[in-house]
Amino acid sequence: MTEATASSRTAMIEMIKVTKRYPPNVTALDDISVSIASGEMFFLIGRSGAGKTTLLKLLCNMERPSNGLIEVAGMNIHQVTGNKLAKLRQKVGVAYQDFRLLTDRTVAENIAISMEVSYKQPQIIRNRVRSLLAQLQLEDKHDILTGDLSRGEQQRVALARAVANSPTLILVDEPTGNLDAISTAQVMELLIRSHNSGATIIIATHDESIYRHSTHRIMEIKNGRIASLSSGDGQGWPNVVGARDGAGATGGSGDRI
Amino acid sequence: MNFWFSIFRQTGRNLRQTWPTLLMTCLTVSLSVLIFSFFYLIYLNMLSAGDKASHQLRLVVYLEEEPSPALQEQLRRKISQFDQVQEIKFISKAEAFNRFADQLGDNRDVLTDMPADFLPASIEVTPLKTLRGLSQIQLFSEYLATLPGSQKVQYGQKWVERFYSFTQLLSIVVLLSGFLLILTATFMVASTIRLTILGRQEELELLKLVGATNNYIRTPFLLEGILLGLTGSLMGLASLYALFHWTTRHLSGTGFLDLFTFTFFPPGVLFTIICLSIILCTAGSYTSMQKFLRI
Ligand SMILES: Nc1ncnc2c1ncn2[C@@H]1O[C@H](COP(=O)(O)OP(=O)(O)O)[C@@H](O)[C@H]1O
Ligand SMILES: [Mg+2]
Numbered sequence: 001m002t003e004a005t006a007s008s009r010t011a012m013i014e015m016i017k018v019t020k021r022y023p024p025n026v027t028a029l030d031d032i033s034v035s036i037a038s039g040e041m042f043f044l045i046g047r048s049g050a051g052k053t054t055l056l057k058l059l060c061n062m063e064r065p066s067n068g069l070i071e072v073a074g075m076n077i078h079q080v081t082g083n084k085l086a087k088l089r090q091k092v093g094v095a096y097q098d099f100r101l102l103t104d105r106t107v108a109e110n111i112a113i114s115m116e117v118s119y120k121q122p123q124i125i126r127n128r129v130r131s132l133l134a135q136l137q138l139e140d141k142h143d144i145l146t147g148d149l150s151r152g153e154q155q156r157v158a159l160a161r162a163v164a165n166s167p168t169l170i171l172v173d174e175p176t177g178n179l180d181a182i183s184t185a186q187v188m189e190l191l192i193r194s195h196n197s198g199a200t201i202i203i204a205t206h207d208e209s210i211y212r213h214s215t216h217r218i219m220e221i222k223n224g225r226i227a228s229l230s231s232g233d234g235q236g237w238p239n240v241v242g243a244r245d246g247a248g249a250t251g252g253s254g255d256r257i
Numbered sequence: 258m259n260f261w262f263s264i265f266r267q268t269g270r271n272l273r274q275t276w277p278t279l280l281m282t283c284l285t286v287s288l289s290v291l292i293f294s295f296f297y298l299i300y301l302n303m304l305s306a307g308d309k310a311s312h313q314l315r316l317v318v319y320l321e322e323e324p325s326p327a328l329q330e331q332l333r334r335k336i337s338q339f340d341q342v343q344e345i346k347f348i349s350k351a352e353a354f355n356r357f358a359d360q361l362g363d364n365r366d367v368l369t370d371m372p373a374d375f376l377p378a379s380i381e382v383t384p385l386k387t388l389r390g391l392s393q394i395q396l397f398s399e400y401l402a403t404l405p406g407s408q409k410v411q412y413g414q415k416w417v418e419r420f421y422s423f424t425q426l427l428s429i430v431v432l433l434s435g436f437l438l439i440l441t442a443t444f445m446v447a448s449t450i451r452l453t454i455l456g457r458q459e460e461l462e463l464l465k466l467v468g469a470t471n472n473y474i475r476t477p478f479l480l481e482g483i484l485l486g487l488t489g490s491l492m493g494l495a496s497l498y499a500l501f502h503w504t505t506r507h508l509s510g511t512g513f514l515d516l517f518t519f520t521f522f523p524p525g526v527l528f529t530i531i532c533l534s535i536i537l538c539t540a541g542s543y544t545s546m547q548k549f550l551r552i
Contacts, residue, residue, distance in 0.1 A: 062466065082471065089468030102460055116266075117469040119259035161467075 011071075012038040012169055012200040013059065018068030020054050020224075028054040030224040032068070036202065038168075040232075041195045043211040044204040046221035052204035053097050055221070056171045059202070060094050061085065072169065090118045093162035097173035097204075099154050103147030107138065107157050110146050114165040132160040135190055136183075151178040159187055163194050170194055170201045176210055184210065260472075268477040268484075275453050279481070282449045283489050289441040290493025290534055293434040294522070298497065300427045301526070302519055307420055314394070316412040318380040318401050323350055332404060336382060339400045344383040350374040377408065442534055446485055446541030450478055454549045461550065475546055482542030486535035493534075494527060 013036040020029040028051045036042050044052050057063040058070055061077045070077060072088065080088055093114065101110050108129050115125045133139050136156045141149065146157055155178050162170055172191065176184040188210055195201050205211065211218055217232035272279060324332060324347065333345050348356075353376035358365045384397060394417065398410045454461065464474055501521050522530070 060466070086465075086468045086470040086473075089466065092468075094466065100459075100463055100466070102463065113463065114467040116263055117464060117467050117473055119263055121259065122262070165467075 093167035286489030287492035442537035486538030490534035
């Protein structure tokens with residue numbers, strides 16, 4: 001904490017000593033401190049019930065932390081309200097674990113929503129929707145109601161909606177849970193494309209196949225605590241402390257917490 | 258520009274999704290506008306008829322005998338003491354006889370056997386136009402009756418009394434139907450918007466999550482309220498106009514409506530009714546949003 005932000009890259013996410021308790025007494029996250037750089041791709045892994053979804057929910061302000069500080073893009077998101085919060089959320093794309101698709105709307109309408117709220121031009125929206133559907137090989141589903149899709153298709157539509165508005169932060173919860181190997185590859189390709197164009201991406205998953213060979217940082221959560229935080233290679237994070245024990249280090253600029 | 262495009266698209270979606278309910282609400286609003294404006298139109302026309310009639314209102318004081326010019330002057334002063342009047346006119350027995358004969362026209366020969374002074378002399382008092390209201394006219398007539406030598410005062414009491422009690426009743430009906438209009442417009446619209454909001458919690462929730470501003474979420478509902486108020490009042494007034502048109506057409510020959518000219522609302526009143534119902538409906542939609550839209 002003493003020589004913070006010495007890094008050449010600014011932090012997209014700062015979580016300091018964050019705890020989340022659900023009533024009556026479930027501690028979903030316990031003393032989490034981590035710093036994620038702008039433009040980083042970051043894996044969040046752990047068994048079911050470890051607290052991955054809770055962490056993502058805290059980051060997109062769907063839940064409030066019981067303790068601790070969370071900053072996204074330099075703003076304490078739990079103090080931002082009104083139009084400022086709306087503007088911030090337009091810059092954060094989330095693919096929820098439960099998708100949150102509007103099942104009585106078409107695939108195209110679902111994907112368009114995130115762009116409509118930031119007043120993109122209809123022509124731009126149409127083109128973007130078509131190109132995303134093409135990348136996910138869902139072209140023929142353009143006018144199908146999302147309620148009629150298979151789980152795997154719904155999952156990809158949810159992902160397309162998350163990345164559609166070219167957000168600077170993309171939170172993805174179990175993106176490959178219902179997918180075969182080929183679809184998984186397409187999804188990862190789409191995410192990597194967003195990553196290459198500068199977006200910060202956090203992927204919560206228990207699918208080993210998508211992070212096994214990755215060079216990015218991987219944080220494992222166990223029972224709400226940080227179990228391990230691997231150092232990524234080539235991520236411009238020179239002083240990462242590869243702590244092996246839970247609450248040890250965050251790796252962010254080598255801060256000891 | 259893009260903001261309004263998005264808002265209209267969103268409103269269009271709402272309309273498409275909930276149009277049966279909206280249609281019912283719109284019909285209810287237009288029906289209550291129709292009821293209110295129907296009574297209000299009659300009331301306004303009664304008022305203006307009463308206005309015209311009271312301009313023509315004259316009190317006739319029948320005298321026991323023909324007053325001499327000096328007495329006429331005294332009576333004139335006495336009358337003016339009560340209140341300023343527009344005109345005081347003395348009618349001698351001979352004048353009364355001639356007038357009556359003129360009114361009879363071709364049948365005037367029935368008067369040949371009558372003495373030329375069988376009709377009483379009288380004073381015709383035209384009150385100032387500011388003298389309004391039944392009680393004031395009554396007071397004035399009571400005063401005139403106390404003049405020495407006066408026999409009887411006439412001004413069509415029965416007619417005036419009925420007219421005033423009718424307009425009074427009508428004004429209560431107008432108030433009641435106005436109250437009905439307020440209730441239906443605000444409560445019906447509020448419950449419609451409430452249904453829309455509750456039926457789309459999921460979508461509104463998602464809109465918030467993807468960063469829709471409050472205005473983006475709210476404005477369509479406000480627009481719905483405005484639209485309901487506008488179409489509701491337009492439909493109500495249009496059907497009133499059709500009714501008005503039909504009535505004046507079919508009853509104009511029968512002499513019933515010849516008593517006074519029946520006119521439709523002037524543009525100012527039309528405008529006010531439309532604005533009023535828009536405001537009421539928007540208020541209804543606003544209260545629902547305040548209660549059920551968690552943003
Ligand atoms: N809304 C909630 N109320 C109570 N407990 C919850 C709630 N959401 C999650 N939990 C609990 O918090 C823990 C972490 O859940 P979650 O973040 O969904 O884990 P993961 O996404 O890693 O599977 C679990 O024990 C879960 O039961
Ligand atoms: Mg989860």
